[in-house]
Amino acid sequence: MAYKIPVSVLVVIHTPDRQVLLIERADHPGWWQSVTGSQEAGESLVETARREVAEETGLDAGSGLADWGYSNVYEIYDCYRHRYPPDVSHNTEHVFGLQLPAPVPVRLAADEHLAWRWLPWREAAEACFSASNAEAIRRLGDLGR
Structure with a gap:
């Protein structure tokens, strides 16, 4: 197996009323998250995000992706x-x-994943196992205030 590049994307899929899609990891049942994935050689970050959305949800992100303009190091x-x-x-x-x-x-x-669910943003943030994922969802919630 080739090593992963330590650069990834987190894609928070949501609706205008801030319902958020979460997916449950197959390798850790009970760990809920947004779409995530590592960049592959030669890909831009937008290409990585589009690929991961398609692979993990079957959705076509098309031109609808928005770069939220920040990153996390963990x-x-x-x-x-x-x-x-x-x-x-x-x-x-x-x-x-x-x-x-x-x-x-x-x-x-x-x-990769066992189940999916849509939740109001506050519940989605609480359900995430990843602190950075929860924070991203809280930022989405803050946008609506």
Whole structure:
């Protein structure tokens, strides 16, 4: 297996009334998150975000992705560290949003995710296992105030 690049995207899929799509990880049942994924060699961040949305949900992000203009640097969880080069301990996550007109059913990548659900933004933020994901959803909520 080739090592992952320690650069990733987080894509918060939401509706105008701030319903947020969460998907449950297959490798850690009970861990709910937005769409995430590592950049592949030669991809732009927007290309990574489009690819990950398609792979993980079956949705076509088209030109609807919005770069939220910030990134997070975090220590890679121990359970995923083996996916990165031995000297890599941190990942840089770039945050994007994808607004849909209304909640829609999604088609999950069965090897990656077990279930999906749409939740109001506050509940979605509370349900996330990742602090950076929860913070991104809270920022979405703050936009509506």
